[in-house]
Amino acid sequence: MRAIVLREFGPPENLRLEEVPAPSLRAGEALIRVGAVNVDLYQTVVRRGAAVGVELPRIIGNGIAGAVAALGPGATGPAPGTRVVVCNNASCGDCRYCRAGRDTLCVERSIVGAHRDGGYAEFVAVPARDCVELPATVPFADASLVPNTIGPVVKACSRTAGIRLAENVVVVGAGGGMGIHAVQAARACGARVIAALRSMGAAGAVREAGAEVVVSTRNPDWHAEARRLSGGWGADVVLDFVANRETLKSSMEALGPGGRLVVMGYFPRGGVLETPTWVFSEERTVTGNRSAGRRDVAAAVSLLREGRIKALVDRTFRLEDAAAAHRAVEAKEIVGRAVIVP
Numbered sequence: 504m505r506a507i508v509l510r511e512f513g514p515p516e517n518l519r520l521e522e523v524p525a526p527s528l529r530a531g532e533a534l535i536r537v538g539a540v541n542v543d544l545y546q547t548v549v550r551r552g553a554a555v556g557v558e559l560p561r562i563i564g565n566g567i568a569g570a571v572a573a574l575g576p577g578a579t580g581p582a583p584g585t586r587v588v589v590c591n592n593a594s595c596g597d598c599r600y601c602r603a604g605r606d607t608l609c610v611e612r613s614i615v616g617a618h619r620d621g622g623y624a625e626f627v628a629v630p631a632r633d634c635v636e637l638p639a640t641v642p643f644a645d646a647s648l649v650p651n652t653i654g655p656v657v658k659a660c661s662r663t664a665g666i667r668l669a670e671n672v673v674v675v676g677a678g679g680g681m682g683i684h685a686v687q688a689a690r691a692c693g694a695r696v697i698a699a700l701r702s703m704g705a706a707g708a709v710r711e712a713g714a715e716v717v718v719s720t721r722n723p724d725w726h727a728e729a730r731r732l733s734g735g736w737g738a739d740v741v742l743d744f745v746a747n748r749e750t751l752k753s754s755m756e757a758l759g760p761g762g763r764l765v766v767m768g769y770f771p772r773g774g775v776l777e778t779p780t781w782v783f784s785e786e787r788t789v790t791g792n793r794s795a796g797r798r799d800v801a802a803a804v805s806l807l808r809e810g811r812i813k814a815l816v817d818r819t820f821r822l823e824d825a826a827a828a829h830r831a832v833e834a835k836e837i838v839g840r841a842v843i844v845p
């Protein structure tokens with residue numbers, strides 16, 4: 504099969520097309536013919552060698568949608584031919600977290616495309632248990648955004664933050680691939696969304712995604728503006744996709760009494776919460792949202808099918824152009840997400 508094999512960590516040019524044997528199936532696995540795989544910043548981190556626990560050579564790429572081509576020994580479904588989307592975390596199904604439905608905390612979790620081969624290929628082998636069925640009306644390219652973009656933000660809004668009708672929600676980093684889908688997910692929960700952006704280039708797209716107001720985080724007092732725009736009380740929920748020292752402090756300031764802060768920044772770079780007494784005295788909640796579990800992936804697929812969330816696929820690349828896709832992502836040329844179609 505054709506695959507992009509990373510043999511040495513480094514620049515995008517290291518993503519080279521090769522002809523390699525199709526993966527052999529182990530017990531409980533499904534072979535997926537990849538229909539589309541999304542490209543995100545995490546994959547560029549894996550490529551550079553900055554992600555934890557990645558061994559080479561590796562076929563990278565998580566956020567996979569495709570069709571089941573075959574089942575390995577002991578795998579009971581989904582049947583060959585079924586269209587599916589693949590969860591990012593390969594889980595054991597048996598540890599205390601998996602049994603509690605918190606498979607993103609599985610003690611044996613491995614990330615597809617980092618700790619096991621991923622979707623920059625014609626075929627990928629994944630645990631059959633981690634495949635979620637996809638309706639015929641949801642294109643593979645759209646669905647490829649579910650595991651690491653739409654699924655996590657749906658989880659953050661509906662379960663982690665528990666956003667309720669008419670609440671004021673601030674999305675920090677709303678111009679990024681995660682943030683712009685979080686605006687939609689918060690709207691789908693019935694919230695009124697205030698988007699906080701560093702660069703105003705994406706402001707139009709963010710408004711189109713459902714943000715009522717856009718504020719600039721270049722203004723050091725943006726949190727005061729967010730409080731004022733939240734009825735003067737402060738926000739009910741802040742979703743912080745940046746999570747550095749400055750945004751965490753401002754996010755706390757933007758939050759009203761009883762508010763919930765969800766930390767979703769991937770590169771905290773020493774981010775700290777400097778106002779712990781606020782958590783106590785005004786009963787704020789601070790929590791994290793790592794990635795999407797099976798049920799969040801299924802919920803995100805439903806929202807896509809119902810048209811309540813739109814997958815923002817900005818550009819589509821061929822497999823052999825994986826390096827160009829990474830350059831575009833790293834140059835922040837993409838609004839929403841880029842997708843590779845093998």
Ligand SMILES: [Zn+2]
Nearest residue numbers: 595598601609
């Ligand atoms: Zn487990």
